[in-house]
Amino acid sequence: MTKGRYGVHGGQYIPETLMNAVLELEAAYEYYKNDPQFNKELQALYHDYANRPSLLYYAEKMTKDLGGAKIYLKREDLNHTGSHKINNVLGQVLLAKKMGKKRVLAETGAGQHGVATATAAALMDMECTVYMGREDTERQALNVFRMQLLGAKVVAVDSGTKTLKDAVNEAMRQWTANVNDTYYVLGSVMGPHPYPAMVRDFQSVIGREVKAQMLEKEGRLPDVVMACVGGGSNAMGLFYDFIPDKEVQLIGVEAAGRGVNTAETAATIARGSIGIFHGMKSYFLQDEYGQIAPVYSISAGLDYPGIGPEHAELYDTGRAQYVSATDGEAVAAFSYLSRTEGIIPAIESAHAIAYAQKLAPTLPKDKIIVVNVSGRGDKDVAAIARYMGVDLHE
Amino acid sequence: MSKIAAAFQKQHKCFIPFITAGDPDLETTRRLIVAMANAGADIIELGIPFSDPVAEGEVIQAANIRALAAGTTTDKIFAMLAEVRKETNVPLVFLTYVNPIFTYGTEKFMAACQSTGVDGIIVPDVPYEEKAELAGLCRQYGVDLIPLVAPTSDERIKMIAKEAQGYVYIVSSLGVTGVRQDITTDIAAIVRKIREVTDVPAAVGFGIATPQQAREIAAISDGAIVGSAVVQIIGEHGENCLEPLTDYVKQMATAVHGVE
Numbered sequence: 001m002t003k004g005r006y007g008v009h010g011g012q013y014i015p016e017t018l019m020n021a022v023l024e025l026e027a028a029y030e031y032y033k034n035d036p037q038f039n040k041e042l043q044a045l046y047h048d049y050a051n052r053p054s055l056l057y058y059a060e061k062m063t064k065d066l067g068g069a070k071i072y073l074k075r076e077d078l079n080h081t082g083s084h085k086i087n088n089v090l091g092q093v094l095l096a097k098k099m100g101k102k103r104v105l106a107e108t109g110a111g112q113h114g115v116a117t118a119t120a121a122a123l124m125d126m127e128c129t130v131y132m133g134r135e136d137t138e139r140q141a142l143n144v145f146r147m148q149l150l151g152a153k154v155v156a157v158d159s160g161t162k163t164l165k166d167a168v169n170e171a172m173r174q175w176t177a178n179v180n181d182t183y184y185v186l187g188s189v190m191g192p193h194p195y196p197a198m199v200r201d202f203q204s205v206i207g208r209e210v211k212a213q214m215l216e217k218e219g220r221l222p223d224v225v226m227a228c229v230g231g232g233s234n235a236m237g238l239f240y241d242f243i244p245d246k247e248v249q250l251i252g253v254e255a256a257g258r259g260v261n262t263a264e265t266a267a268t269i270a271r272g273s274i275g276i277f278h279g280m281k282s283y284f285l286q287d288e289y290g291q292i293a294p295v296y297s298i299s300a301g302l303d304y305p306g307i308g309p310e311h312a313e314l315y316d317t318g319r320a321q322y323v324s325a326t327d328g329e330a331v332a333a334f335s336y337l338s339r340t341e342g343i344i345p346a347i348e349s350a351h352a353i354a355y356a357q358k359l360a361p362t363l364p365k366d367k368i369i370v371v372n373v374s375g376r377g378d379k380d381v382a383a384i385a386r387y388m389g390v391d392l393h394e
Numbered sequence: 395m396s397k398i399a400a401a402f403q404k405q406h407k408c409f410i411p412f413i414t415a416g417d418p419d420l421e422t423t424r425r426l427i428v429a430m431a432n433a434g435a436d437i438i439e440l441g442i443p444f445s446d447p448v449a450e451g452e453v454i455q456a457a458n459i460r461a462l463a464a465g466t467t468t469d470k471i472f473a474m475l476a477e478v479r480k481e482t483n484v485p486l487v488f489l490t491y492v493n494p495i496f497t498y499g500t501e502k503f504m505a506a507c508q509s510t511g512v513d514g515i516i517v518p519d520v521p522y523e524e525k526a527e528l529a530g531l532c533r534q535y536g537v538d539l540i541p542l543v544a545p546t547s548d549e550r551i552k553m554i555a556k557e558a559q560g561y562v563y564i565v566s567s568l569g570v571t572g573v574r575q576d577i578t579t580d581i582a583a584i585v586r587k588i589r590e591v592t593d594v595p596a597a598v599g600f601g602i603a604t605p606q607q608a609r610e611i612a613a614i615s616d617g618a619i620v621g622s623a624v625v626q627i628i629g630e631h632g633e634n635c636l637e638p639l640t641d642y643v644k645q646m647a648t649a650v651h652g653v654e
Binding site for chain 1: 492494496522565
């Protein structure tokens, strides 16, 4: 079996033009991940710039309201730039700098990864271009302007469904054209090796912190850790340190869109089949001829027809469970967390909150659930108002 | 000798046009294959349309969309090829992303290639490192697995060429498919590296559109592959593309065949 495999999943299914760049990246990452100076600089960025460690907050009102398991929220929404995406981006842009690259490009769905990349590029003096589906530029207009304020160029992608998948396609095309001087900052635990492993490593700070914080607060490990899953980077970052702790249940929450049994869904594990796309073997939403399906979710960040290969393996082996929440459930959870705890979550993270609302009441009060609030919801306020039929007179 | 090898044994360099199967419909594709073969195409590359053609520029992306909108499927392409084979023996090569093969069932796909007389496949998202995904079944069903080398391949060229079957597809330029004014890569140097390790021919594609470009490329390699310029004509003329495309193929084949 070739490199970067998770069971049968993963691999490096990319054009020959990119192979040397990916091999160069792999070698650089293998070197720098063990380099004390690199790690010192990254830790400094995490602590002094990105506001890490993020809080682990006991959601007492939510716990009491639901009447079951004790709920803790991992507050990735409090990171600089407002989501977990900064963890990965600081690592990758620092790596790009060490590799002598002057330009970075990135894809983005909700815009959180694009904003994080634009931020790191501004900080580390890199030229930055972000590819974003035209539809996403419209539903996340605020993030487009944020990226521009940060000095990045935002390119709206008009192909396909004009969403995250198409932004990845275009980013890969542009990387192929500019591979000699450009670093591709992939935003999730997907794509060709080494991206799934590298992004997971940079995001694994989430789970490491949760473990330490939980031991400090409760003197034991949680019973359940859960997070939303599109490509799956915030979930993988939360899960990774808990994989050997078999007593900790890992739950990923996919976006069901208008329902897992409708065509308008992005629930890859629930409805997908094994395939090879965007550099990796994994599960994808596709037809019998391998045409990738036009997926849908209210959440631009989860609106993706695949899932990272390590998640596919965690699913195959049964180590993690994957469930889903609909648009309606996510919007209700968005409002619920806002009113109950005074925390407006990203609509992506609201999918995880929605499932926590279902799960917590079924568990006894001595059980502990950790839910990753992967991002804050300011970016979603206008879209949620539209969904609810509220006219904001923007 | 395979049909591909025989094509390169001719007394002239090869002209290899590419079209997307089902663009604008499969009946037109069937007629185009026969017409291009009669007009001097030595080998024909046939794209299987894909929803997300990551290695393609705008022209061929649009062809993929047209073909899929016309209801083209892998099964219908094989059925069309069975008809084509009643009319021409021209070597046929599929250019397809790996997911349509993998999801169809790699063995079922290769068996269908064998029975409809598809001589080779080019799969842009299966690099050397992942070729085990296809190589065993390609060999079993007599389908040449044609590798690509790129301007960035450098020291990988020999490793790739050594195991090549059919021909080596030299990608002339960085980036996606599409017509280019100038090709700046040192193609001759890549061809030399390939010839150090294999007798398998080397054909060049990406960016070639004019008879002059094709002549220059053929002079330093074994053949010229032309995709976007061909597909552009289909895009402009739709079902009525047969005549203008035949003229273009004649002109390009004459240019390539005239090269010493």
